[in-house]
Amino acid sequence: MDIKEIKSKFPIFKNKVNGKQLVYLDSANSSQKPKTVIDRISKFYSKEFSNVGRSVHSLAVTATNRFEETRDLMQRYVNAKSREEIIFTKNATEAINLVASSYGEKFIKSGDEILITELEHHANYVPWHFIREKKGATIKFAECNERGEVDIDEIKKLISNKTKIIAVTHISNVTGAIMPIKKIVDLASQKKIPVLVDGCQGAPHIKLDMQELGCDFYTISCHKMYGPTGVGILYAKKKWLDILPPYQGGGGMIEEVKKDNITFPGSPTRFEAGTLQTAEVVGFSESIKFIEDVGIKNIMKHEKEILEYGLEKIKKNNSVKIIGEPKNRGSIISFSIKGIHPHDIATILDEDGVAIRAGHHCCQILHDKMGLVASARASLGIYNSKEDIDILSNAIKKCKKIFNN
């Protein structure tokens, strides 16, 4: 696979950052966009734009078809049983809020338990916190171990007759730990507990097959998948979509509206209130095509190679501590340097064109657990090369030099 050629499809890399070539290691936060995605949005607005699913004029038909094609592509990408199981949201956060709100409203009562883990991003904790407050439910946190992963036994021991949902990340956005989703689903299904998977760090990096994974809900952040911002996806098994109440009310999601009664259609319409981010959804179709053209298996292979190279290289630097040592790791390396705050690291690296993330990465529970206020994180995308890692490694050495430790 020619990474240089793949990288050349991303216009952003033609620009210099602080006079240096851009080394983008912040894809877990948001990925860069290939030209095909950018051009697709422009073409849609220039030639095909209209609101979708409403009017009968020609443009509306074209726009609706283009929009719905993305749903078909996504159904294929995650191997959902039907296209109705794919719901567009504004982001993965909204997708989780949708489930927490609609499922929580209907099925969670006072004293019930919501099972999550200490690895969760705030997006997979705060929505459940709202339900906890509203319904008087309890949230149980499956503990993460010193390797930065959650053992299946930690989840097993917290499952009780009161557990109403298990919500877990697919891959930790801090330690990179890949969760044993299939095993969790197996455990949960014995007790008929639905499982929601926060797939933000999964969808862009590993092969997804909802039939194999078996989870009830899977949420996706499209801007982390080389797609536009403003688009998220909720995959949900049809059996849930048939019985969950709508999340938001408005135009487009109704069947019939009378003064004394309103009825709602089935999924996905039922859950897609108001005008959606039409152009972005159409643009996202090119992201899926991009990933499929490169091939998810090739992406996995390439990222694994760069990850292993990066881990080895960074480990050689004695003053750098890598956060977490999961047995199965996604393309994320979080680290700290003794005596240098992650924000100072990020500023110094930026001077060399190296973009990383510093902070708690929306995972305060995990950082508290590890006794850290913040950490630095380098995360990979398909465009990263060994050269990027070399530049990162040298920039880290520069931090040490500036701080003279």
Add this chain to the structure above:
Amino acid sequence: MDIKELYQEIILDHGKNPRNKNICKDFNKDAKGHNPLCGDKVHIFLKLSNEKKLENISFEGEGCAISMASASIMTEIIKGKQFNIAKKIQEDFLNMIKEGSKLNMNSLSDTENMTMMSLSGVKRFPMRVKCATLAWHTFIEAVEGNKKIVNTEN
């Protein structure tokens, strides 16, 4: 711009060996500052006399080199000064960091001026401005704010 203009020796020194980093025993006012975006935390403790003199000031906190150095430098400079003077220094400092203007306090010694100027490089790093200003805002809150004023005597 060279990164070393941001991380000057004075800043690195204050960051590594912060002055007045403790809870001063005689404090009668305090306030906490928190930057939730990056996690910088600072807690300012000070003793304000009836004549509005800052008889003592110290801080506790966790954060990046810029935030800790800035807190350390602030306590060193305003300790022993009248509050109204310290407030002018604070305004002067904020103008320097945010607007890039020169310090125009006449009452500061050359060393004090130079120490404060060492943080002027932050202006060119917009994402780091909040790190540098956190302690200075918290200091004003401790004296004038009503969110959290603790008196050890009560």
